[in-house]
Amino acid sequence: MWPGISEIRPPAPEDHHRSRNSLCHDDAVLLIRIEWMTLAIATAAFAVFSALERMWWATECQLGLLPTTLIRDWDECTESTFSFYGAGLLVPLAIPVVLCVIPGVVPRRGVASVSAAALAAFCISTFWLAPYPLPGSGAALLGFAGYCWPSAIMAILLASLHDRLAATLHN
Numbered sequence: 001m002w003p004g005i006s007e008i009r010p011p012a013p014e015d016h017h018r019s020r021n022s023l024c025h026d027d028a029v030l031l032i033r034i035e036w037m038t039l040a041i042a043t044a045a046f047a048v049f050s051a052l053e054r055m056w057w058a059t060e061c062q063l064g065l066l067p068t069t070l071i072r073d074w075d076e077c078t079e080s081t082f083s084f085y086g087a088g089l090l091v092p093l094a095i096p097v098v099l100c101v102i103p104g105v106v107p108r109r110g111v112a113s114v115s116a117a118a119l120a121a122f123c124i125s126t127f128w129l130a131p132y133p134l135p136g137s138g139a140a141l142l143g144f145a146g147y148c149w150p151s152a153i154m155a156i157l158l159a160s161l162h163d164r165l166a167a168t169l170h171n
Contacts, residue, residue, distance in 0.1 A: 028165050029107050035158055036104030036112070043100050043151040047093040050147045051082040095122060096148035100155060103162075112162045116155035123152045 054077070055061055060068045061077035071077060082089055099119045103112040126146050 032107050032112075032158070032162055032165070033104050035161075036100060036107070039151060039154050039158065040097055040100035040104060043148060044097045046147055046151070047097060051089060051093060052080050055079055055081060055084050057081075092126070093147075096151050100151060103155075103158070107162075109159075109162050112155075112159040116152070116159035119148065119152045119155045123148050 055071065056077055060066060060071045061074075066073060066077075076084060096119055099115050099122070103115045123146060
């Protein structure tokens with residue numbers, strides 16, 4: 001026989017099955033990463049939209065009840081939310097984005113579940129904390145984080161998909 005030909009053998013059925021499962025697992029992990037990053041991008045886009053939105057959403061501006069303790073005149077109604085509240089607004093708008101990025105970077109079932117639960121808890125807490133101003137700002141900035149409800153719902157769905165996918169791959 002030729003040298004080295006005896007070393008060539010067809011793969012065992014177990015090897016083929018194992019590589020096929022790992023390929024499916026790799027594809028699933030890639031898909032999950034893409035979905036979480038897409039959700040993070042959508043959440044970031046909505047945060048930017050919320051920050052650039054004019055202050056017309058404020059009840060004082062809608063009803064013309066000026067001046068108040070929050071808004072002094074009509075000029076403040078035409079300012080963007082970011083220019084009105086300042087850099088402090090970035091924190092409650094960035095937290096949901098970060099919570100969506102984490103499972104995309106670390107695609108583990110537990111990380112996805114904890115991130116989705118933390119995002120839902122953050123959104124719920126914003127409704128309780130909305131009337132209370134943050135220290136030093138005088139503004140109820142946490143009330144702006146309520147924009148993340150669609151992201152929280154999608155995060156819960158992605159975490160449950162992650163659990164179902166992992167269960168399917170292990171069977």
